Amino acid sequence: MTNAETETTATQNLVRNIGTIVVLAIVLGLAIQLAMMVTGAIGADSVDNVLSETVGNVSWSVIVCFGVTAGTTIRKSTAPVAAVIAFVCAPIALGVAKGAQRGVNELSGVEPEAMTSSLLLIAAVKAVQYGFLGFMLNRLSGRGVDRLLTFMAVGAGAGVTFGLLNVLIRSMTTSLAWSDFAPIAVNELLFPLGCAIAVYVASAAAKAAT
Numbered sequence: 001m002t003n004a005e006t007e008t009t010a011t012q013n014l015v016r017n018i019g020t021i022v023v024l025a026i027v028l029g030l031a032i033q034l035a036m037m038v039t040g041a042i043g044a045d046s047v048d049n050v051l052s053e054t055v056g057n058v059s060w061s062v063i064v065c066f067g068v069t070a071g072t073t074i075r076k077s078t079a080p081v082a083a084v085i086a087f088v089c090a091p092i093a094l095g096v097a098k099g100a101q102r103g104v105n106e107l108s109g110v111e112p113e114a115m116t117s118s119l120l121l122i123a124a125v126k127a128v129q130y131g132f133l134g135f136m137l138n139r140l141s142g143r144g145v146d147r148l149l150t151f152m153a154v155g156a157g158a159g160v161t162f163g164l165l166n167v168l169i170r171s172m173t174t175s176l177a178w179s180d181f182a183p184i185a186v187n188e189l190l191f192p193l194g195c196a197i198a199v200y201v202a203s204a205a206a207k208a209a210t
Contacts, residue, residue: 020202021069022062028194029061030054035190036183049105056101063093065195068130069202072138079138086134091123118173122166129162133192137199148200155196156189163188 033054067089071082098119136154145151166188170176176184 017202017205018066020205021066021198024198024201025062025065026058028065028191028198029058032061032187032190032194033057035186052101052104055104056097059100060093060097061191061194063096064090064126064130064191065198067093068134068137068195069199071134072141072199072203077138079135079142082138083131083135087127087131090126090130094119094123094126118169121169125162125165125169129158129192130195132162133158133195137196141199141203146204148197151196151200152193155193158196159189159192162192 033050036053036057037050064086067086068082070089071077071079071085077085133155136158137151140150140154163185167176167181167184170184
């Protein structure tokens with residue numbers, strides 16, 4: 001195989017991996033929105049609110065999952081580099097998601113959700129959480145671990161640990177009803193778990209293509 005053919009194959013694999021990650025992230029965002037609607041009692045929100053939340057969840061999912069997987073499946077890198085990429089992408093993803101939600105709400109004439117003082121603190125926690133997740137998943141991939149349950153355990157562990165911290169931050173700055181905890185728990189647990197699964201699937205697809 002010539003150098004030109006090798007470069008073409010590498011480019012095709014890169015595009016395929018990016019496409020795989022984006023599709024998985026979109027599916028993850030939609031699935032979690034559905035789960036949050038179920039746990040939060042379907043019908044409690046207006047159609048416009050559901051639309052804005054869906055746009056926000058999908059935006060968050062695409063950016064943060066891309067950040068977590070970038071250092072592992074798109075370009076081989078060390079675990080610290082993967083951690084930095086995910087660390088930077090997480091607060092960006094949160095900002096884009098909140099901005100997208102507000103934009104949809106304003107276009108539909110719905111009062112945008114108020115920006116709370118805890119948002120910056122939550123963004124910092126998210127950065128550390130997904131930086132840690134990117135680091136650990138890169139280590140698993142680098143060591144040739146190919147068990148889905150292992151990836152899921154890392155994702156669930158990050159979700160539970162940092163999710164509890166985020167719930168504590170929210171409870172200290174806003175008044176949460178018991179009905180609020182179920183959708184929050186779904187959000188905090190399933191996103192890192194879903195990202196871990198996405199990394200596993202994207203890694204397996206990349207190996208199969210080589």
